Amino acid sequence: MKKRIAILGSTGSIGQQALNVIYQYAENFEVVALTTNRNVELLAQQVKAFHPSYVGIVDTESAREFGNYGLSDTEVISGKDCLVKLATLPEVDLVLVAVVGIAGLEPTIAALEAGKNVALANKESLVAGGHLVMEAARKSGSRIIPVDSEHSAIFQCMAGCDDPRRINRVYLTASGGPFRNYTKEDLRHVTVNEALNHPNWKMGKKVTIDSATLMNKGLEVIEAHWLFGLSIEQIKVVIHPQSIVHSMVEYIDGSIIAQMGKTDMRLPILYALSWPERLESTIGGLDLAAMEPLTFEMPDFDRFPCLALAYKALEIGGTMPAVLNAADEVAVEKFLKGEISFMEIPVMIEQAMKSHKAIQNPDLNTILRVDHSIRRQLM
Structure with missing residues (x-):
């Protein structure tokens, strides 16, 4: 059927x-x-x-x-x-x-x-x-x-384990985007076209810019908290330029389970549509012997402050993540229109967060009201 x-x-x-x-x-x-x-x-x-x-x-x-x-x-x-x-x-x-x-x-x-x-x-x-x-x-x-490749990877690595107490930490992998090796001075002069040129993934404009600022990974940290019942301390971000390992789960016994695959969003989409079954893929698998070496490094929160802002929003909780999200959407749109620079994106988000007193346990109407208020404030 x-x-x-x-x-x-x-x-x-x-x-x-x-x-x-x-x-x-x-x-x-x-x-x-x-x-x-x-x-x-x-x-x-x-x-x-x-x-x-x-x-x-x-x-x-x-x-x-x-x-x-x-x-x-x-x-x-x-x-x-x-x-x-x-x-x-x-x-x-x-x-x-x-x-x-x-x-x-x-x-x-x-x-x-x-x-x-x-x-x-x-x-x-x-x-x-x-x-x-x-x-x-x-x-x-x-x-x-x-459906996100990172959370799909965690979902698959956690198969058979519904208890977050058995997990030491999860690692959300990030390619680092097109500006992984840029200095802070270099980042001040980034153009829209450069920011839209992601090295590994083909995505929509908003997600591509978020990947370049690492806000995309920050949003994924908040997602992982809710999806898998994990604390902030259990969720780590690691830069993995090859985008072959889509995320990893480290259990309390020290063993790490990683999910690997081609950089093709159709793979996690197929898994999400067919779950709990698996269908044979027409995309093909990895040639392990032909792969370049897989490398990992820690993210630089100073050069990419959006990631730190996401962790801060999750720590504060309540309506603060909604403020983070709304401010980011407005800032990215302004950047795409040439109204602000690349490095002004986190500045605008931080200002919005500082101006807001978080409301804990908000209902849907409160979230939508706060979202609308922040957008109107920043436009």
Whole structure:
């Protein structure tokens, strides 16, 4: 029986790669719903290829434009609530949350509350509202299967171990991005094009810039805390330029289990879609004898202060990670537009954090209110 899937954010980088995987494994998966913010041209192409019963288009003007494509067999749901509506469809087995930003939080919670398993590629859901997401999963018994390569690696390395007390620490690996060997002076003159030129991974612009500042790894630290019930002290970041080891788990007996694979996001996507099964990959494996040496080094918190800010936000807790996330999204957008320099990104984030008094145990409305307030403050 085919697994029935809804992809929230099908026109983004992860969404497109997920559809590529589904196309190759058509006998295993059925696409029930696809969503986009406003990229209706690409969405129309996807509808023609995969014939979903539903599409969701957040931007209402774009939804009207979609009507020009004559795809009358697909029901169109538009507006900001479409993500929640499609995430809770009775006929959906698995929801892939691949939207970018805080927009992923509400549909993630809604899908879990509706008893759906969630393949989660949206960092912001756990960063801003991790306690709400995990509580929803606990109450319904639904599973969160991480899509990020690092958390997918930890998820696989922890198979058979649900007790964080047996874990000494986990190592989230980071390539170091394009500026691993830059001095602080060099970093002051980084251009947008240079920052978007990641050495190993093909990703969307926001994630690529976050990788260059190491904020991406900082957000992953917060995610790992919620996903695996780990303390701050148990979560370490290590620079691994080859991006072959996607993360490692060190157990209390000193043994380390690492997950290795090619730098291709379709691999963790395939695992998340097929879990708890494994499907034979068409991407191929590693040639161990031909690989370059694998190296590891500690991150430089001074040159890449975003990583330290993420640890600080997690330590403070409450609404502070939501502030970190909102400020980062605004700062990255300003950098991409040429309004601030690369090294002003962490400065803007730190200022936002200093201006905020964290609210502990926030509900969803409080998180969304704080998120909106920080964005308005920084725009």
